[in-house]
Amino acid sequence: MRMLRWFCGHTRRDRVRNEAIRDRVGVAPIEEKLTQHRLRWFGHVQRRPPEAPVRSGVLERVDNVKRGRGRLKLTWDESVKRDLKDWNISCLETSYQCA
Numbered sequence: 461m462r463m464l465r466w467f468c469g470h471t472r473r474d475r476v477r478n479e480a481i482r483d484r485v486g487v488a489p490i491e492e493k494l495t496q497h498r499l500r501w502f503g504h505v506q507r508r509p510p511e512a513p514v515r516s517g518v519l520e521r522v523d524n525v526k527r528g529r530g531r532l533k534l535t536w537d538e539s540v541k542r543d544l545k546d547w548n549i550s551c552l553e554t555s556y557q558c559a
Contacts, residue, residue, distance in 0.1 A: 495543050
């Protein structure tokens, strides 16, 4: 954001919101970029053959894992499922039913 503010000629003292600066420059929010990269990686993993190490390491599901105390941690699988549902993308894997 510092670079974008400098690019637009604003400082923090100008009290211009980050959303306004992002809209002016045409930069997507960081959450959207993270989602795009996560779905790109998911597509890469899906295209690999089933015996590939990345498929066995990423797509294996372990259900009986104790996560510990406190707030539940969002796993990569859960975040991909949420992203696929939010973006209305149907998937070919039976383990990733979207809707």
